[in-house]
Structures are given as structure tokens and as C-alpha cells.
Amino acid sequence: MEIKCKKCNTKFMIPDDKLPRGQVVALKCPKCKSKLEVATPASTPKTTIVKAAQDTGGTLEKSLDFVEAGVETALICVQDAGVREKIRSIFQQMDYHVTVGASARDAMKYMRLRVFDLVFTDENFEGQGPQSNYVLQFLGHQPMSIRRNIFVVLLGNGFSTADNMTAFNLSVNLVVNLNDIDQLDKILKRSLIDYEEFYRVLKRSIKTVGRA
Numbered sequence: 172m173e174i175k176c177k178k179c180n181t182k183f184m185i186p187d188d189k190l191p192r193g194q195v196v197a198l199k200c201p202k203c204k205s206k207l208e209v210a211t212p213a214s215t216p217k218t219t220i221v222k223a224a225q226d227t228g229g230t231l232e233k234s235l236d237f238v239e240a241g242v243e244t245a246l247i248c249v250q251d252a253g254v255r256e257k258i259r260s261i262f263q264q265m266d267y268h269v270t271v272g273a274s275a276r277d278a279m280k281y282m283r284l285r286v287f288d289l290v291f292t293d294e295n296f297e298g299q300g301p302q303s304n305y306v307l308q309f310l311g312h313q314p315m316s317i318r319r320n321i322f323v324v325l326l327g328n329g330f331s332t333a334d335n336m337t338a339f340n341l342s343v344n345l346v347v348n349l350n351d352i353d354q355l356d357k358i359l360k361r362s363l364i365d366y367e368e369f370y371r372v373l374k375r376s377i378k379t380v381g382r383a
Contacts (some may be wrong), residue, residue, distance in 0.1 A: 173317065176200040182317070184283050196333070202240045212310055238268050238285075246281060247304045248272040248292040249326065254352060259289060261355050275305035282309060286317055294327040301325065301341050311342055320364060332358060 181202040181217045189265030190297065198207045238244055245267040249255040255271065262269050267289065275297040282290070292306045301307055310323060312340045323343040330337055330346040345362045 173314070174207065176203060176205060176207060177205040178205040182214050182320075183284060184225070191213060201237075242266075242268050243288040244268045244270065244285060245289040245291065246272055246278060246287045248275070248278045248290070248336070250296050251294055254293070254326075254349070257319045257352060258355065262289075262291075265356060265359070272306070278306050279309045285338045287321060289324065291324045291326070294325055301327075309336065317371065326352070333362060 173182060173184055179200060179202050181200055183201055185198075195210055196209045196211060198209060199205070200207055224304070243266065245262045247255060247258055247269060249258060250272075259269050259271065270281055270285075270287070274282060277291075281287075290306065290310065292304060294301045296305060296306060298304045307323075307325070310318060310321065313321075322345070322347045323349060325338070325341060325343045326349060327345050328349050329378055330348045332346065332348045332351045334346055338344060345359070345368060347358060351358065
């Protein structure tokens with residue numbers, strides 16, 4: 172369930188199975204700590220195809236760390252341990268609060284608990300290419316109001332780094348070739364500037380009409 176704080180406009184996600192059905196629940200905003208009252212629907216929402224295929228229940232072994240207001244968050248979903256640690260180091264140097272998804276199942280649960288600013292996954296993360304990547308499938312099922320606030324990076328061997336047409340076809344914001352991983356900070360900074368410029372007018376217009 173997506174919840175929005177009326178005081179600071181922060182949006183966050185709480186797993187539907189953590190909320191009682193058909194009741195008014197008192198919560199605290201994780202950013203400004205103001206009290207929120209949320210009326211939950213009486214019926215249980217439909218389960219997505221991705222959840223039915225991959226997320227069969229159970230508890231998340233590691234809860235998400237608390238993140239202070241204004242700190243940008245990144246989720247890394249990369250199979251190769253060496254590449255994963257290199258990316259983690261780069262993101263930490265860029266002042267991201269980094270979470271690592273050990274599996275697609277854990278990554279999807281993390282994304283239900285928090286809307287990450289950046290999600291980085293390799294094309295074969297627990298799959299055989301982008302079409303079978305559960306992280307990308309999960310993101311593809313998100314409402315546009317959430318998805319457009321997540322910068323998604325896809326790593327692969329066959330991509331031309333920063334190829335906008337390939338990124339568009341795969342529904343991600345940036346594609347990066349594995350051979351360019353040492354230049355990731357420079358590539359990412361340039362792409363994020365372009366991304367912010369592209370969405371600045373749209374976000375301002377949405378906020379003006381009260382749909383942010």
C-alpha cells in the first residue's frame with residue numbers, strides 16, 4: 172500500500188500483509204515523524220503475477236536501515252560479488268545509502284518497504300536476460316507516479332553504454348556495458364543531470380495540479 176504524508180508529502184510503501192484489513196491504522200511518517208491515520212480497504216488487493224511467481228511468503232531476514240531525510244537511496248541487484256562490491260563502493264562515494272538485494276525475492280520486498288531513488292541491476296540477475304529479470308518485472312508493474320521517481324540502471328555485456336534507444340526498449344533509464352563499470356560515477360552523474368532536466372517541467376506541472 173502506498174502512503175503519502177500530508178505534512179511533508181513523503182511517499183512510502185508498507186506491505187499489504189502488514190496492515191489489518193478494513194481498519195483505521197495510526198502510523199508515523201518516517202521523514203517528519205508526524206502522525207498519520209490510514210484507512211485500509213476491507214478486501215485484500217490482487218497479487219501481481221511477479222509476486223505469485225517469485226514471492227511465496229516468509230519474512231525478510233534483514234530489515235531496512237533508517238535513512239535520514241534528504242539522503243538518497245540505492246538498491247543493488249547484481250549477481251557477481253566482485254562487480255557488486257565495486258558498484259557499492261562507487262555509490263557510497265556518491266553519498267548514496269546502499270542496500271544490497273541478495274535475491275530477487277528480497278529485492279522485491281525491499282522495494283515494497285521503500286521507494287529507492289536508484290535501482291541498479293544486471294541483466295541476468297536470477298534470470299536469463301532482461302525479459303526474465305524479476306526486478307525489472309516488478310518495477311514495470313509500479314504505478315507511474317512511483318516509477319518515474321526511480322532511476323533504473325541495467326548492466327550488461329552487450330549494451331552500448333548510455334544508448335537511449337536500448338534503455339527505452341527495456342524500460343530503464345540507463346544501460347551500462349560491463350567494461351565501462353570503472354567509469355560508472357561519471358556516466359551516472361551525466362545521466363542523472365539529463366534525467367532531472369527531462370522531468371523537471373513534468374514534475375512541476377504535476378505538483379501544480381496536486382497530483383504529485
